[in-house]
Amino acid sequence: MNSSHDGNGGNGGNGGNGTTEERPRVRGRRPAHGEPLLDRAFRVLACFGPEAPELSLTALAARAGLPKATALRIARQLTEQGALERTDAGHYTIGLRLLEIASVAPRGHGLRTIALPYLQDLWHATGRHVQLVVREGLECVLVERLSARDAPRVMYRVGGRMPLHATAPGLVLLAFAPARVQEDFLAADRPAGGDEPIGTAETEALRSRLAAIRRDRYAVFSRPQWDTLITGVAAPVLDRNHSTIAAVSVITPSEQSQPAAHVPAVVAVARVITRAMATGNRRPLPS
Incomplete structure (x- = not known):
């Protein structure tokens, strides 16, 4: 996994009003400008919880506030590293690799x-x-x-x-x-x-x-x-x-x-x- 930017370029920002937000905004269907891939990957991982141990790609993208294509790309990379796993139904769950690291x-x-x-x-x-x-x-x-x-x-x-x-x-x-x-x-x-x-x-x-x-x-x-x-x-x-x-x-x-x-x-x-x-x-x- 690298820390490149999905080609958005530009500077991170808060709409020029000097305020900060808990979660970067999604403008249209594109991720927030300048947000590192690693930050988005952690947002994807943080979507899971006791009430949501298994998520479809659509639900994962919605919870993470990411375009579906971006969520898919990140989910695939996390799955390759063992941080996520796929169920028989094609949904995503937290992988055992995270437990091993933790x-x-x-x-x-x-x-x-x-x-x-x-x-x-x-x-x-x-x-x-x-x-x-x-x-x-x-x-x-x-x-x-x-x-x-x-x-x-x-x-x-x-x-x-x-x-x-x-x-x-x-x-x-x-x-x-x-x-x-x-x-x-x-x-x-x-x-x-x-x-x-x-x-x-x-x-x-x-x-x-x-x-x-x-x-x-x-x-x-x-x-x-x-x-x-x-x-x-x-x-x-x-x-x-x-x-x-x-x-x-x-x-x-x-x-x-x-x-x-x-x-x-x-x-x-x-x-x-x-x-x-x-x-x-x-x-x-x-x-």
């Missing part, structure tokens, strides 16, 4: 490989949802979740993005993020993943909450989810440089237990994973 991501499957045995211990001890979450910019990403059979339904899927300020692991990751990240987040009119803007009073309350999390080294956060109030308990995981790279959390229905009772177990497991990350020791999974 498996070596140190903050994804690499972290997961070391943490998983300890997450299983926490899962057996609590009988609740256990999550492993990392920060990505001003959001966080769920990289692993273990779920009990009778645990309540939760919103976020593995690989899905979560708000920093409205989840227990997100608050931990925000509290221990670099100061510039915290200021960027607090300065945002509407934080990523949030439903409402954060006003001055809410900002000051959030600053106080983050300070308390840094002091206590864990977070407890409750929020309504569908018809249930759920509470998350989370603690930070550090790397060998003592930087926070992840958060471990337990999610429980608030009315069924005392969520704070899970704090010692969550903190202990986070510390064990921190030690394992520092030494690179990987405890074998039970057979």
